[in-house]
Amino acid sequence: MFSREPRAPIEVHVFGLPNFLVIEAGETMMIRENRSVWIDSANIADDPGPFCMSFAFDLGVLADSIKKIGLLNPPYVIGKKQGQGFEVVSGYRRVLAVKALGWEKVLCKDISNSVTSPLEYLVFNLYDNLATRTFNDVEKGMILCRLDPLVPRKEILEEYMPLLGLPSHEPTLEVYLRVPDLALEIKEAFARGQLSFQSVRALEDMDSLSQSQVFKWISELKFNFNQQRQFLEILVDLALKDGISVFEFLAKEELSRYLEDPIENRPQTAKRTLQALHELRYPRLTRAERIFREKVANLNLPEGAILKAPAYFEAPGYCLEVRFRDGKSLKRKMEALLNIKQLANLDDAWVEKE
Amino acid sequence: MDIKIERMLVQKEAKDYPMASRIRERGGGIPVVFEHSEMGSEREWKETLPEVGKQTLELISFKGEFLKPCPGTKEYICCGYQILNIGTNCPLDCSYCILQAYFIENYMRIFVNLEAKLNVIAHIIDTQEENIFRIGTGEFTDSLALDPLTGWSEVLVSFISKRKNAVLEFKTKTDQIRGLLNTPTREGIIISWSLNSPSIAAREERGAPSLRKRLEAARQCQQEGFVVGLHFDPLIEHPSWRKEYVKTLELLDKYLDPRRIIWVSLGSFRFMPSLKPIVRKRHPRTCIFDGEFVIGLDGKMRYFKPIRMEMYGFMREKLEQWYKDLGLYLCMESDEVWKKSMGWSPGTSKGLSEYLDKRVLQFFGAPGD
Ligand code: SF4
Numbered sequence: 001m002f003s004r005e006p007r008a009p010i011e012v013h014v015f016g017l018p019n020f021l022v023i024e025a026g027e028t029m030m031i032r033e034n035r036s037v038w039i040d041s042a043n044i045a046d047d048p049g050p051f052c053m054s055f056a057f058d059l060g061v062l063a064d065s066i067k068k069i070g071l072l073n074p075p076y077v078i079g080k081k082q083g084q085g086f087e088v089v090s091g092y093r094r095v096l097a098v099k100a101l102g103w104e105k106v107l108c109k110d111i112s113n114s115v116t117s118p119l120e121y122l123v124f125n126l127y128d129n130l131a132t133r134t135f136n137d138v139e140k141g142m143i144l145c146r147l148d149p150l151v152p153r154k155e156i157l158e159e160y161m162p163l164l165g166l167p168s169h170e171p172t173l174e175v176y177l178r179v180p181d182l183a184l185e186i187k188e189a190f191a192r193g194q195l196s197f198q199s200v201r202a203l204e205d206m207d208s209l210s211q212s213q214v215f216k217w218i219s220e221l222k223f224n225f226n227q228q229r230q231f232l233e234i235l236v237d238l239a240l241k242d243g244i245s246v247f248e249f250l251a252k253e254e255l256s257r258y259l260e261d262p263i264e265n266r267p268q269t270a271k272r273t274l275q276a277l278h279e280l281r282y283p284r285l286t287r288a289e290r291i292f293r294e295k296v297a298n299l300n301l302p303e304g305a306i307l308k309a310p311a312y313f314e315a316p317g318y319c320l321e322v323r324f325r326d327g328k329s330l331k332r333k334m335e336a337l338l339n340i341k342q343l344a345n346l347d348d349a350w351v352e353k354e
Numbered sequence: 355m356d357i358k359i360e361r362m363l364v365q366k367e368a369k370d371y372p373m374a375s376r377i378r379e380r381g382g383g384i385p386v387v388f389e390h391s392e393m394g395s396e397r398e399w400k401e402t403l404p405e406v407g408k409q410t411l412e413l414i415s416f417k418g419e420f421l422k423p424c425p426g427t428k429e430y431i432c433c434g435y436q437i438l439n440i441g442t443n444c445p446l447d448c449s450y451c452i453l454q455a456y457f458i459e460n461y462m463r464i465f466v467n468l469e470a471k472l473n474v475i476a477h478i479i480d481t482q483e484e485n486i487f488r489i490g491t492g493e494f495t496d497s498l499a500l501d502p503l504t505g506w507s508e509v510l511v512s513f514i515s516k517r518k519n520a521v522l523e524f525k526t527k528t529d530q531i532r533g534l535l536n537t538p539t540r541e542g543i544i545i546s547w548s549l550n551s552p553s554i555a556a557r558e559e560r561g562a563p564s565l566r567k568r569l570e571a572a573r574q575c576q577q578e579g580f581v582v583g584l585h586f587d588p589l590i591e592h593p594s595w596r597k598e599y600v601k602t603l604e605l606l607d608k609y610l611d612p613r614r615i616i617w618v619s620l621g622s623f624r625f626m627p628s629l630k631p632i633v634r635k636r637h638p639r640t641c642i643f644d645g646e647f648v649i650g651l652d653g654k655m656r657y658f659k660p661i662r663m664e665m666y667g668f669m670r671e672k673l674e675q676w677y678k679d680l681g682l683y684l685c686m687e688s689d690e691v692w693k694k695s696m697g698w699s700p701g702t703s704k705g706l707s708e709y710l711d712k713r714v715l716q717f718f719g720a721p722g723d
Contacts, residue, residue: 312648
């Protein structure tokens, strides 16, 4: 049952809240003093502060759990300068949850006198979180951003990126470092796994208008990761070629109509949009594909016979596939094939005949 | 052409080679900011620099093989060239340079133990008398851009002139020919220029001398008795590309004697997919990716086949109008593209090798002549 009164303090710090913190192999930082103190909720800062690494979380579930079984795992706080309340080092979501539940006092661990540097607080929070959950991609970006001014690049790459399940790869780090600057809606989609890493990387290289317009297209047409890749790759190429921004390119009438005035359902509109972009990006290839299709259609191949061109017509020759039930039907189909006079005219797919 | 080298890094094992001393002497004012042995690890050194880039020259003792056949691929016809590794990267900064994807650090490296390894290379060449070695140094660097410092021309010209079955091609976009002109022999030496349309040269070949300057240098080399080669590689589809390439062909006519050109290669722009994001970052205004690229049979991106055929066909027609016997060939193309754009095909890599070997014999005579 929901109670406005805080429960009695439970003097255990379970669920991975360690009394010590491993910073580096061989070097163990002890939390020397972690006083349990009751703090007025109002005295704990509402803003995430410099150590928070939580983004796009569901407060409701946590609040429900606290409501049912209490706050088993107290937040860790430090006193702000000049006695202006407390800053959360670890447990920001728990603080928000108890505030939402209307608790007036929260039992916290005050580690103000225990660890001293911002890096130690940050690392403390990181390990605390790592013990109980996985981070979403935006949170990984937040963590790396916070570590960046405090830790040498080499150490971030070699130690912290693997810790976060990321490759020790500088360009990947660069992408994550820019994640916190993205618009909220984009970050939310990335955190929910609706945007691929490649898409985020492409978005980061765009101006903010283009970013939000591209995001609008991706979310309205519900492009999957593969479609996002195609969409972004072609779009960026075309905009650069025209010397305009992606935003301006998407505003072109021949494209914008797909979004503004969809005549089909969403998956079909998505497909048509990509097709339209493909035609703009690869006009000659698209024309060759069309000519080839028309040529094949005019051949009137027997049923079960399919004539295929190699990928992008790069390799020489074609491939004929014939499906048949038995020897007799194969013979019939072969004879029909031999009787197709136009077969002799099958030449380069891209050559348009008069 | 100004070479701007701001600092030099000398590897411990490299510092006693004559080439290293020569470079340090000729590069007089270039500060040697580091000798591995004296200042800790290479990594530490690099971390102290604001930008380890094209302004940095590293002198190293190369541990790999100096002479290697051009890797080619079985899907396309290769010319059977031998690559002589003399260093990596160069002071120019072409937007399409493949080396941007090969080497994470884009500083220049000189393999100063080259002279010490020439006996190994000589053994390889001399023990295969039946083969003609067409050797080039311009695969991983510009062959002449750093010649005033390294003295590659002095070392290599005398080395090649002693071989009966080898020619050496210096491939460049520069006008750094002084070293070559001072050498006593022309035997077995080909000086080739990479050319493009004037607009591509100006826009995409940052730091390279203008086409006019390159061709003036080529003319001087021809006048001094050198055999010259030309490479239109990469051909790039860009606005009015026909008119643009014709401008270059007109310049050729003005500056060069076509009878003293051993070969002219044509190769359309191709690249590993991983190069594109790197170029987009380093050269945001580039136009090299504007065309229609598809994945080729070797996994590299290349222009859609009819576009390549059109470009080759056009260049062939115009070049042949200038002179019929230029030793035209295509770089890394299929038998089909050869036939449809050049009107014939060597059929295989072996066939192309034989064709180019014949050109060598035509210009330099048979071994022992
Ligand atoms: S000259 Fe050659 S090696 Fe130098 S940057 Fe240009 S393409 Fe690369």
